[in-house]
Amino acid sequence: MANTIKVNGTAHNVDVDGDTPLLWVLRDVLGMTGTKFGCGMALCGACTVHVDGVASRSCITPVDSIGTSEITTIEAIGATAAGAKIQKSWLDREVVQCGYCQSGQIMSASALLASNPHPTDSDIDDAMSGNICRCGTYVRIREAIKQAAQSNRQGG
């Protein structure tokens, strides 16, 4: 059956079963491969997107559950204020290694920063512990989130 979903401001009609996870619609049907597959069970966070601004695991989000909600992916997160700050601090702090999990990390961090401009260490733990990084970039992710939050403080 056809489902209409709105991704990064554009509406798409996709002809897949309604229980198809959003992840595969994004990657295989729409060709937006920035969102990554890691586990398929919401255990690793690699597939994180925003549904109406809320960080969500697209690998367990059926496409027919989305309705009129706005989906934002890594491809467009730079257009949001929080996303742009996070991307910049990720580069400034040289966070990435293999980089595969970083789309998901950045989506989780952007959602955190958008809803909580000055997160504590414990807030960061809560928001980011669902995202696994096998290269172990956690030390730098934490620093980068703090740097982005600092720019909030400076009104930047």
Next chain:
Amino acid sequence: MILDHITSRFAGRGRSPSANGLSRRSFLQAGAAAGGGLMLSLSLPFANGEAEAADADGFAPNAFIRIEGDGQIVLTMPYVEMGQGTYTSIPMLIAEELEVDLKQVQLEHAPPNEKLYGNPLIGGVQATGNSNAIRAAWQPLRQAGAIARTMLVSAAAKRWNVDPTSCRPQSGEVFHAPTGRRIKYGELAADAARLPVPENVALKQPKDFKVIGTPAKRLDAPAKVNGTAVYGIDVRPPGVKVATLAQSPVFGGRVKNVDDAAAKAVKGVRQIVRLDDAVAVVADHMGAAKKGMAALVIEWDDGPHAKLDTDDILHELERATQNPGAVAQNIGDIDRGMASAATKVEATYQVPFLAHATMEPMNCTVHVRKDGCEVWVGNQVLARAQAAAAKTAGLPLDKVVVHNHLIGGGFGRRLEIDGVIRAVEIAKHVDGPVKVVWTREEDIQHDMYRPCFFDRISAGLDEKGKPVAWNHRFAGSSIIARWLPPAFNNGLDPDTTEGAIDLTYALPNMRVEYLRVEPPGIPTAFWRSVGPSHNVFVTESFMDELAAAAKQDPVAYRRALLDKAPRAEAVLKLAAEKAGWGQPLPKGIGRGVSIQFVFGTYMAQVAEVEVSRDGAVRVRRVVCAVDCGTVINPDTVRAQIQSAIIFGVTAALYGEITLKDGRVEQTNFDTYQILRMNEAPAIEVHIVQSPESPGGMGEAGTSLIAPAVTNAIFAATGKRLRKLPIDTTALKQRA
């Protein structure tokens, strides 16, 4: 060290191994590039056997530097980027000697060609692994940069009719100070290509380095923060289908029967491919492929390993160590040393099978046609991938094109080609390109695992507690014996014993024996920090046991054995100092230390670990001191150590693959846990300045952390853990 062993074995049929005096003739040629620039062709030492690779002049280039008319410098190199920063640190070597901005150096990945791009330090196999990219490239790439620089200066001097010594290379141009004239490299490249290659060119002194030793920004980072980076799993050739697969849950099992009626009825499912030992569902997208797979009813013939159990494998290893093994190290006289000892300490250790669990699950995209085959993959051994695809597809090698892509985590997993073979087997049945994607469960249950090992170790101490004899025997799989058979000799290979035979301590009598015992049916493979991932846990835990038996401080005890190893002693001293060794800690928290010399790098770590009353273990802080010789990119060194420590803590706390009834019991990240943000320790890295040649950085941090953590647990609780992963129930305090 694995490198020394392997390279010495291959040096006999390679070129001159002289590290400080590479003969120019033997390794470099210069000429005009297609399109008019200057092309330097390099032959890195120890590449494949000379005869098979050399051209008519006896010259076999395997790396290329092109200086184009527009000034762009293009380096074609045989290494792949998998997160370790190679794509940034290798160009730094060229930029340094050429006197150009790092931004001017562009990197092209070499296509698969074992003859041209064989990595000199891995026996001529085209591979990125064993922490050796920088070590192989360090001398020749700087020398090539210096030669190109000299030729460009000569070309400028000739054009201006001035003395070359009055010209200075700087920022991608040649500057003539007396007249203030300047000319860009690009404009000189064609002239330079016609000049003879200078014989003796001096490399820059470390004090003059402008690029090496600076924290250069990673060149691959921008694409990795905005979703545009293309990993193997992201390729989408026109018309591509997506497949997922189920392989026999028991290694060596076969497909007996498949009922695919329900699977075929799933919307988007196009085809079911049945192989001898696997079934694949081919669909329009992975969602449909997975749904189709869930609807398949597959009956398996489990085959000979249906009753395989990890406990049985470990018992077999334990039994094996009751007999002598191949002698890997023999210093002094172990029997006399033991006989002279005042006290004897003995213990047994064991480490488990481990999965790689790279974040990017295994995948490979293949298009098999009658007349050729295309493969899209992120892999560390491209030439092997090409050969395997050709063989599986039944095509000549030159009909197989391999496109390499970014790797979402290697850690040894992508030094294997099992995934490529499997994908080609499936693609042979599919009309058009097909992307085969392993589910996480398939990825974990059909990995090729870090082997389990069983160790028996004993030492004799003199009346002052100093070790006078060290006797270590262990059994387990040899990966080298399968992966690089010529390097397995007399029952030994250089990887399995690394970290066991080359301790930095002065031990007057030492014997190390290895018994190769292959687990039935279970494929084993390299895993980040390879041999040392097992050996250093044993040796550094046991050294801690000796300090405890001698009732001495673990740092002081080690230092007393390092008189002849000043670099090892320096990192130990630095790590202890920075960690506040000896300062009091609250109850339940302990510090543990460990040191090693592996991959050409000296390292010491101090872990601060908290053990709660219920046995839960939290690694709070890790202080690491490292002497890896000359540092190319200090930020990469820090990043790799942070990464390696997290990787090693994950394994120490959680890592274990077990089999029951022939089946791997772990499935996904709930049963094969990975350390998360809320568990990550604070990590401090202290780098010792050193003029020595660079050591490897990608792996050393991993092997060292497990003993630092278990030694800290001993300090906190008095309980010695001799088995990984850490068993928290053993640490539980009685109410």
